[in-house]
Amino acid sequence: MNELSKYLCLLLRHQPEKAELDMDSHGWVSVEQLINGVNKYSSYKLDRELLEKIVFEDNKGRYRFDDKHDKIKCCQGHSVSWVEPELNYCEPPEFLYHGTTTKALEAIEESGAIKKMKRHAVHMQADINKSWQSAERWHKTPVVLEIAASEMYKEGYKFGVTENEVWCTEEVPVKYICDRIYEK
Structure with missing residues (x-):
């Protein structure tokens, strides 16, 4: 099921386009079209019951159904250029956390900022434990960066939060990194 969940995230x-999905500007696709596309264009077998289970059990809350469960989307993390994540723009908590690796931290410090790379935003968490999940998924030496989010906001940076409580902003200059945490 984990591999199928990763494949759903890819789509x-x-x-x-790998499953010929008609995605709208916020990333929503038809559940029926997703199931049919997965079954037609991959080696996976998906039905509504399995899809519901994947969405319900996802520990990061990545997926969302609409009210009728006719449509599904990922809450954030898109690299599709025309998808605009649905964010609630508001003031962030005093500190947010960004999970990464020590190798990526070197690149961050060299460039002067945490960049969004191919995604729509830099992702952060209010819960440091969720940031550790992100940092550890790369199977390299993890590090969590503490970000002075409130200070950034007061200095004009915009923050949006997704339905699954991931905080997003365009970039984080290194001057707002308060701490580098190397152990849980």
Whole structure:
């Protein structure tokens, strides 16, 4: 099921064309079309019951159904250029956390900022434990960066939060990195 969930993320965040999905400007696709596309264009077998289970059990809350469960999307993390994530723009908490690796931290410090790379935004968490999940998924030496989000906001940076409580902003200059945390 984990591999199928990763494949769904690939389709719903990065490559909807692999399953011929008609994705709208916020990343929503028809559940029926997703199931049919997965079954037709991959080696996976998906039905509504399995899809519901994947969405319900996802520990990061990546997926969302609409009210009728006719449509599905990923909440954030899109690299599809024309998808605009649905964010609630508001003031962030005093500190947010960004999970990464020590190798990526070197590149961040060299460039002068945490960049969004191919995605629509830099992702951060209010819960440091969720940032550790992100940092550890790369199977390299993890590090969590503490970000002075409130200070950034007061200095004009915009923050939006997704339905699954991921905080997003365009970039984070290194001067707002308060701490580098190397152990849980």
